[in-house]
Amino acid sequence: MVNESVWLRPARRERRPLTLDRIVAEAVALLDEEGEARLTMRRLAERLGTGSTTLYWHVKTKDDVLDLALDAVFGEVPLPAAGAWRERAAALVTGWRAALLRHPWSTGLLDRPLMGPNALERTEFLYATLAGAGFGGADLPAAAFSLSTFVTGSATMQARDPAGDGAAVAGRLLAHREAYPVLAAHGLDPDWDAVFARGLAYLLDGMAARTQP
Known part of the structure; x- marks a missing residue:
């Protein structure tokens, strides 16, 4: 053959x-x-x-893979190139939230040490931005933690409500409005983007006031 x-x-x-x-x-x-x-x-x-x-x-190990995957998510967060400190900080954490929400599983890993190069680069950028605005001493980590925990907490809450379970909670509150009148009036089914933007503005307003002479 x-x-x-x-x-x-x-x-x-x-x-x-x-x-x-x-x-x-x-x-x-x-x-x-x-x-x-x-x-x-x-x-x-x-x-x-x-x-x-x-x-x-x-x-x-699988833990190695998870750490590397989580850092890859941080690598998707753009580093703002220009703007005043407030605009740069807002752009960073807004991009951070967007990256986490593109990969909802990542919010369940945020209790891991964030020691990868992408996470450290974004954290360094945030600290440097706030330091350049005049934050120093104990105020610097306090300001950075306020922003970072706000964005991770917001993304975690939203990622755990993919099917809009908040609407069901709001309905329960309405059924028990006598016990929870304020919650029933305002509900727990938020417009996540609007709530995040408003909360971020609250934080940045307070921080800006601390930088005033």
């Missing part, structure tokens, strides 16, 4: 080399599609078209 010429056989599609960047990108895609509970090293290796042994050469 004559062997078929290599020139007559369909070309094989070469596999892309396994790199850390490719692993992280695939992990983010898996997390976006199925959430943290479905992420395993075996499933990630399968999606990458490789064996677990090869994957473990790059990352040792």
Whole structure:
């Protein structure tokens, strides 16, 4: 039997080399599609078209993958190039919130140490922006924490209400308006974007007042 010429056989599609960047990108895609509970090293290796042994050469544990994926989300946050301190701070945290909401699973990982290069670069930018506005000493971390915890708390609450469960809560409050009159009047089904923008303005107004002589 004559062997078929290599020139007559369909070309094989070469596999892309396994790199850390490719692993992280695939992990983010898996997390976006199925959430943290479905992420395993075996499933990630399968999606990458490789064996677990090869994957473990790059990352040792699932925790490694989660830390890298979370830092990749921070890498999506633009660093504002211009503007007064207030505009730069507002643009940073608004972009931060948007990145977290694009990847709702990320809000469940915010209790992890944020020591990746992207997270540290954004934190450094926030601190430098506030320091440039005149915040120093204990005021500097207090101002930075106020903004960072506001954005993470807001994104976490919104990400955990994807189906609008707040409307059901508001309905319950209306049914018990005698016990909770103020809550019933204002509801708990907010316009998340409007609430975030208003709350951020409150914080920045207070901070701006602290910078006045």
